[in-house]
Amino acid sequence: MHLIKKEIEIEVYDSELELQIEDQDLLRLARESMENAYAPYSRFLVGCVLLLENNTIVKGSNQENMAYPSGLCAERVAIFYAGANYPGVAVKTMAIVARAKDYTIQNPIVSCGACLQSLTEYEKQYKKPIRTILQGEGGKIWIANKGTQAFMPFQFNVEELKR
Numbered sequence: 349m350h351l352i353k354k355e356i357e358i359e360v361y362d363s364e365l366e367l368q369i370e371d372q373d374l375l376r377l378a379r380e381s382m383e384n385a386y387a388p389y390s391r392f393l394v395g396c397v398l399l400l401e402n403n404t405i406v407k408g409s410n411q412e413n414m415a416y417p418s419g420l421c422a423e424r425v426a427i428f429y430a431g432a433n434y435p436g437v438a439v440k441t442m443a444i445v446a447r448a449k450d451y452t453i454q455n456p457i458v459s460c461g462a463c464l465q466s467l468t469e470y471e472k473q474y475k476k477p478i479r480t481i482l483q484g485e486g487g488k489i490w491i492a493n494k495g496t497q498a499f500m501p502f503q504f505n506v507e508e509l510k511r
């Protein structure tokens with residue numbers, strides 16, 4: 349028997365003011381983008397902004413549907429848009445924010461497993477971690493410099509499926 353151990357590192361900041369300007373801007377853009385969420389059912393709005401390696405900004409927000417499972421999370425709206433419109437361009441940084449209409453989101457919200465699975469595949473494809481910045485409605489900010497593996501250290505990964 350042996351152990352597999354993985355170390356997870358997340359920087360925690362108390363306020364935006366501690367961040368570099370570029371990261372502050374990304375959080376602001378994520379907030380703008382969040383207002384385009386279509387979330388009449390959950391009343392939970394998520395904004396996700398990607399900064400691509402060519403400095404393009406891609407904005408996503410959650411888009412729900414009356415047929416609930418047909419809706420899509422903000423992260424996948426953004427990453428699939430980037431894949432569809434900027435093929436071959438890696439993502440440098442991603443900022444995700446959330447707001448609920450009926451209560452306060454005090455802490456950063458970590459992406460769901462389906463989004464993490466999708467994001468990790470782009471990281472593998474481009475051999476580049478997506479530096480991730482998370483914040484709720486305000487308050488503490490989490491930064492995962494080594495990408496989404498901080499939130500999902502193991503992924504579904506079967507190389508043979510690529511043949």
Ligand code: THU
Nearest residue numbers: 390392394410421422459460463
């Ligand atoms: N949602 C996201 O946009 N990202 C996630 O990672 C998890 C959840 C959305 C989906 C749904 O519209 C609402 O938040 C409540 O689950």
